[in-house]
Amino acid sequence: MKQKLEALKIEALAKLQEVADPQALNDLRVKYLGKKGELTEVLRGMGGLSAEERPVIGQVVNDVRGAIEEIITAKQEAFQQQETQNRLQAEKVDVTLPGRSMAQGGIHPLTRVVQEIEDIFIGMGYRVAEGPEVETDYYNFEALNLPKNHPARDMQDSFYLTDDLLMRTQTSPVQIRTMQGMKGEAPVKIICPGKVFRRDDDDATHSFQFHQVEGLVIGRNIRMSDLKGTLQQFVQEMFGPHTGIRLRPSFFPFTEPSVEVDVSCFKCGGDGCRLCKQTGWLEILGAGMVHPKVLEMGGYDPAEFSGFAFGMGVERIAMLKYGIDDIRNFYNNDMSFVKQFKGV
Amino acid sequence: MKVSTGWLADYITLEGVAAEVLADKITAAGIEIDGVERRNKGITGIVVGYVKSKEKHPDADKLNVCIVDAGQDEDLQIVCGAKNVEAGQKVPVALVGAKLPGLDIKKAKLRGVLSQGMICSAKELGMNDKLLPKEQQEGILVLPEDTEIGRDIMKVLGLDDEILEFDLTPNRSDCLSMIGAAYEVSAILGRELSLPDPEAEIVENITKSAADSISVKIEDEAYCGHYAVRYISGVKPAVSPLWIQNRLMAAGVRPINNIVDITNYVMLEYGQPLHAFDADKIEGGNITVRLASPDEVLTTLDGQERKLEPQMLVIADGVKPVALAGVMGGLNSEVTSETVNLVLESAKFDGGTVRKTSRQLGLRSEASLRFEKEVDPRSVIPALNRAAALIAQYAGGNVYSGIVQAGTDTVEEKVLTLSLDKLNRYLGTELSLLEVKTLFARLHFPCGDGVQGHIEVKVPTRRGDISYDVDLIEEIARLYGYDNIPTTPIEGPTTPGALTKPQALRRELRRLLSHGGYQEVLGYSFIQPEQGKLFPALSEGGHAVSLAMPMSEDRSILRTSVLPQLLDIAQYNTNRRQSDLALFEIGNVFFTDEEQLTRQPRELSVLSLLLSGNRAVKQWNVATQPVDFFDLKGALETVFAHLGLTEAISYEGDSPQGYHPGRSASIYLNGNEGRVTIGTMGQIHPELQRKQDLEDTYAAEILLTPLYEAAQSRLQYQELPRFPGMERDIAVVVDSTVPAGELSALIRQHGGSLLQSVQVFDVYTGGKMETGKKSVAFSLTYRHAEHTLTDEEVGAVHELVLAALQQSFGAELRK
Secondary structure (H helix, E strand, O other): OHHHHHHHHHHHHHHHHHOOOHHHHHHHHHHHHOOOOHHHHHHHHHHHOOOOHHHHHHHHHHHHHHHHHHHHHHHHHHHHHHHHHHHHHHOOOOOOOOOOOOOOOEOOHHHHHHHHHHHHHHHOOOEEOOOOOEEEHHHHOHHHOOOOOOHHHHHOOOOEOOOOEEEOOOOHHHHHHHHHHHOOOOOEEEEEEEEEEOOOOOOOOOOOEEEEEEEEEEEOOOOHHHHHHHHHHHHHHHHOOOOOEEEEEEEEOOEEEEEEEEEEOOOOOOOOOOOOOOOOEEEEEEEEEEOHHHHHHOOOOOOOOEEEEEEEEHHHHHHHHHOOOOOOHHHHOOHHHHOOOOOO | OEEEHHHHOOOOOOOOOOHHHHHHHHHHOOOEEEEEEEOOOOOEEEEEEEEEEEEEOOOOOOOEEEEEEOOOOOOEEEEEOOOOOOOOOEEEEEEEEEEEOOEEOOOEEEOOEEEOOEEOOOOOOOOOHHHOOHHHOOOOOOEOOOOOOOOEHHHHOOOOOEEEEEEOOHHHHHHOOHHHHHHHHHHHHOOOOOOOOHHHHOOOOOOOEHHHOOEEEEOOOOOEEEEEEEEEEOOOOOOOOHHHHHHHHHOOOOOOOHHHHHHHHHHHHHOOOEEEEEHHHOHHHEEEEEEOOOOOEEEEOOOOEEEOOOOOEEEEOOOOEEEEOOOEEEHHHOOOOOOOOEEEEEEEEOHHHHHHHHHHHOOOOHHHHHHHOOOOHHHHHHHHHHHHHHHHHHOOOEEOEOOEEEEOOOOOOEEEEEEHHHHHHHHOOOOOHHHHHHHHHHHOOOEOOOOOOEEEEEEOOOOOOOOOHHHHHHHHHHHHOHHHOOOOOOOOOOOOOEOOHHHHHHHHHHHHHHHOOOEEOOOOOEEOOOHHHOOOOOOOOOEOOEOOOOOOHHHOEEOOOOHHHHHHHHHHHHHOOOOOEEEEEEEEEEEEOOOOOOOOOEEEEEEEEEEEOEOOOOEOOEOOOEOOHHHHHHHHHHHHHHOOOHHHEEEEOOOOOOEEEEEEEEEEEEEOOEEEEEEEEEEEOHHHHHHOOOOOEEEEEEEOHHHHHHOOOOOOOOOOOOOOOEEEEEEEEEEOOOOHHHHHHHHHHHHHHHEEEEEEEEEEOOOOOOOOEEEEEEEEEEOOOOOOOOHHHHHHHHHHHHHHHHHHHOOEEOO
8 A cells, every 4th residue: 555655656746747737737636636536545445454554554645645735836836926927928018108198278378377477466465356348438548547639549549339438458447446446445456467459450469459467556655666666576476586677767647657667588687688689678567656637536535545556468478488479379279389388 | 759969969968978878868767769870871981072074975875974173182083874963063972982881982994984983862872762852862962052062971961960769658749849859858968958049030121010911810719729920021942951951851851942841840849830821822811720611621732632520620711721720731822932922820729629630631740740749838939930030041031020829828837836755755765855956957847945845846838748746756756767766565554365256266167177178268359240140149138249440350249159269269270180179268258238339238257168079189098089068068067066056057958059959958057046047058060060160069158157156165074974875776768858867856856865876877779779769777876874774775765766767757667
């Protein structure tokens, strides 16, 4: 019997050694160790052994079983490892292929600039005021110290709907509406973004529709130096901490004194480049101290209150900031243009 | 206004101030100088020569050989091709070595004859063609007989001059004159002025009274405050002296004859337009300033016949209008070479009246430009006298005694009080009384001593733009320099900055949509009238508003919908091979209820969306799939959910105009005031798609204001479920016309408190399904907050649901 077992062991180990795939391994496991396997067969024959022989043979059987199991386990492990290897090999991806993109839209560059300006002024304690695109002659002109037949009306030829109604040529009417709405309360601190319209033939730098952001501050002791301080802070937030401003006298009927505000070129830092036409300065804002007549029409006594106002063209700022050379791009809405303005 | 520095130097010394430096200073003080132009376009070595003789060139028909005395050691032999060269003329001679624009003069042989220089035309000297008097436009420039031989032509023609181009803002019409410019420069440089004194010059060299020859009358002084004339006899119209011509050309005015040139010269000098009439063409010896009569006609100096309107102001003689007041003279009273006697006019016409006339006729002139902005009433008489004196001197006129006038030049003296304290508070400065008074002195604004801190300032009549103390503050500030004003933070109470609720929500929508793949676009507020009719008005009974004078038919009404523009944008991009589009715009649309617009139209804020092409851009690992109705609806649902309005919104397939009737819906908001239409959505009507060259395109437009009002923040913690829910799926077969939404609503209604959610997860038609039927599959989730549900509990409710479906829609459970 012992001999039989030894023979079985030799045969099994030899066969197992040669086994090449997990299926064959399993077949051999069943053949030797299964319920009807050969080793089990031998065990069944142990009933006829003497009490002395039984433990000896039992020991042999266990050794044989142990040896067979050991090799099966080892083989199984090897096959497992092989399989994992094969799988990893098979699952390799080309990491240079592009990923599946997330849907991504964007906001219009003009919206982006308006929001940026709004956020800076909100941070400085301003509220955002808005008004209608169609205005009355009174709010668009008269209340801003531009009576009918005023020569300054030449500067802005307008789109009229009737003798009295027109597309607003500036967002300043919102200032008057806000002042009247505040009923003499101070301080007033608002910015007014919005669409405006002037009869211009469209070309690379003119558009009959464009956007403005205007600002208005009214209080009991508002000084021209405060206007300088405010604009200085704004341009540094908007264009970088080293940006400076320069005021040049100008004329607007609704402010006195009136100034044009230049910003030191944020591209060259003032040394002169193509953007600033070698001057080192960019003309960006109009501003001034609110004219006493405008204060009066807004319901504020000029003897008690003073204020400043400023305005800027959004398209112009966007063009300078992003290096856009044709204003018509904003309204063509070519995807290859508008989609450029996302990200940080 | 073109300001010649040479002319300016008559009134103020510019020594040591280069033109460019002066330009920068003037700009910094408030009047932008657009450019500095040198009249000398690059000439040297040109002198005045005398043509002693002219002989035909032996070998060339068109050439002459001239012997010229140019003040050199020897006479020069010059070959000249000009037709008008004659012996006895004084001419500009470019000597050998001279430079002309683009030309160097060398000794040369022309057809075998030596030429030691060149006789020049005005054009060759670089002078502006358009400004040259007619006789100088062809051939060589013939100079006056008394011109000094050998003199540098730069001096003779005033070419050693620089022109500053004043870009005037409408308030600074005082600088539409050389004297006004001189005042400005004097204030900036702080240098003294010396102005002409026409009183001293005037020669009334005839004792006859002007009043015997002419009378004047103003019908209504509202249109003309002052009208004055002088009568001058025996004038000899001719070419003006060179210095007048030079200065006119420097100012951009073309010389014509001495009479016209002098009126123009004095206008440039004083800013007061003048007009000379041929006195013998004034019928009846009287002049009336009056409004035009109906149907009156006048041919103006430019040869155009003008039909006059009753609100236009004219100058009329006893019979007919002879000039459009302040705009242009009439051809019927023009000064010609035959003119002997003159009526010289100087007046103050009302700016608004002149402006209206000039606008209505589309006729602008140097005169109207100045009158429109109100001339200085104190210049009317000095300018008249100055011109009379010049005419006497240069056109041989005899000036009759006296000025004939109507109206008056007396104006109320404007005295303003400026508080030094206010000035410093207004500007944030600390200027002393002395500094301020010094600046007023430089401006030539007389002022009091200001001992109490209140300075009385007399405003000169030339500065009509100054009416308030703040105008004076500006004068001080611009001369003091804005760079010198400090930079301060605002003092006083702080204010919280914030967006309003609609503003914040609008930003939120932009963020939501752009992060969801939609690209914002921005259209014009103007569209074509046809486009205004494509989609339903989101404002009941409202119709479109038109521009009175559109720039083009394409942009002639205010948009009633943003969708036509989104279609145009889609077409534009599709034509450029960018056809996978997800667009949105937030903007206003405009409606009025009135037939004749009298009030502002309603402006409604809308959100508009457009989808076209494929869902995702072509990718190697994503199957391209065209967008459909439910992509669009999903976007809208996300928007409504974001605003907390999912429950309040309903859709109805009622085929709104402009859309595919079977694939479109109106959108309703159910609020406190009942159900209101807030938008439309769907596939664009195939016909419209075809017109726009678009494949299947989906669009929606919704009103934002009612959404902003209804929007609520529903952010509130809800306890997490402690017991498991139970899911039951059912598929029911119903008529294919039954809306799934109604099935869901019925399920919700009968599911009671246990039913937590209902989801459609499959819709099936065709195949084995009976024609006219469809199968809709729902996934229902039941849950109880307090215990785990049993099959029995759920089964009871589920039975109710099935029964209701069966009863209301004849729904059969699909096996």
